[in-house]
Amino acid sequence: MGTVVDAPAVVAEEVTENMLGGKKVTVVFVLGGPGSGKGTQCANIVEHFGFIHLSAGDLLRAEIKSGSENGTMIENMIKEGKIVPSEVTIKLLQEAMIKSENDKFLIDGFPRNEENRAAFENVTKISPAFVLFFDCSEEEMERRLLGRNQGRVDDNVETIKKRFKTFVESSLPVIEHYSSKDKVKKIDAAKPILEVFEDVKAIFAPYAPKAE
Numbered sequence: 001m002g003t004v005v006d007a008p009a010v011v012a013e014e015v016t017e018n019m020l021g022g023k024k025v026t027v028v029f030v031l032g033g034p035g036s037g038k039g040t041q042c043a044n045i046v047e048h049f050g051f052i053h054l055s056a057g058d059l060l061r062a063e064i065k066s067g068s069e070n071g072t073m074i075e076n077m078i079k080e081g082k083i084v085p086s087e088v089t090i091k092l093l094q095e096a097m098i099k100s101e102n103d104k105f106l107i108d109g110f111p112r113n114e115e116n117r118a119a120f121e122n123v124t125k126i127s128p129a130f131v132l133f134f135d136c137s138e139e140e141m142e143r144r145l146l147g148r149n150q151g152r153v154d155d156n157v158e159t160i161k162k163r164f165k166t167f168v169e170s171s172l173p174v175i176e177h178y179s180s181k182d183k184v185k186k187i188d189a190a191k192p193i194l195e196v197f198e199d200v201k202a203i204f205a206p207y208a209p210k211a212e
């Protein structure tokens with residue numbers, strides 16, 4: 001009798017775990033300071049491991065361009081290096097995940113603070129498989145941001161300083177939170193792009209496409 005009674009509970013737990021819009025999803029949070037190389041490495045991971053890349057910053061910039069009612073507020077926050085309220089960012093991430101036919105997501109630049117983290121957990125019930133943390137000095141990150149040349153309103157010395165402050169005060173505690181749960185995989189992001197990707201590849205090996 002014991003096994004008959006226990007079985008449904010186990011099945012229910014498996015089915016509800018990380019479910020989104022009827023599909024089971026794998027989420028990896030990609031964190032690191034501004035200019036640490038999150039976007040650059042996400043593009044490589046997409047190419048080799050079949051994940052979808054969702055950059056919270058890119059989604060917010062697209063929201064500004066779309067003429068959304070939140071556009072002015074988001075633009076002001078980005079110019080000040082501040083973090084946009086979670087409900088705005090989570091809605092954009094959720095919509096993008098539900099719209100996608102893929103089930104493996106790299107969420108880049110999120111959660112950026114404790115409010116982002118707790119709200120995402122409460123709203124989606126999704127826990128990350130792990131957190132990829134790109135560790136890099138401020139000196140190197142500033143050098144990269146000033147050389148990026150993508151016309152971003154926040155790639156100037158004044159805003160970069162504010163973004164670094166936000167990262168240290170608000171984002172590092174999120175990394176510490178996941179570290180206490182043994183979920184953080186830290187990468188030395190100061191190395192050249194290809195060398196960083198070698199380290200990233202080792203972490204993503206379990207997600208390598210199966211040979212036919």
Ligand SMILES: Nc1ncnc2c1ncn2[C@@H]1O[C@H](COP(=O)(O)OP(=O)(O)OP(=O)(O)O)[C@@H](O)[C@H]1O
Binds near residue numbers: 033144145148189194
């Ligand atoms: N390992 C690296 N060595 C040298 N330059 C790099 C490296 N990784 C990325 N870059 C360059 O640094 C700049 C910033 O990289 P990227 O946009 O990937 O950073 P990011 O972490 O996504 O930054 P942000 O948080 O501002 O979006 C880009 O011009 C990129 O080409």
Ligand SMILES: Nc1ccn([C@@H]2O[C@H](COP(=O)(O)O)[C@@H](O)[C@H]2O)c(=O)n1
Binds near residue numbers: 034057058163
């Ligand atoms: N969870 C997030 C992520 C980003 N922002 C705002 O966007 C700016 C740019 O983000 P990048 O990841 O592209 O560097 C960031 O400085 C924040 O102003 C956010 O509010 N919440």
Ligand SMILES: [Mg+2]
Binds near residue numbers: 039055057
């Ligand atoms: Mg980026």
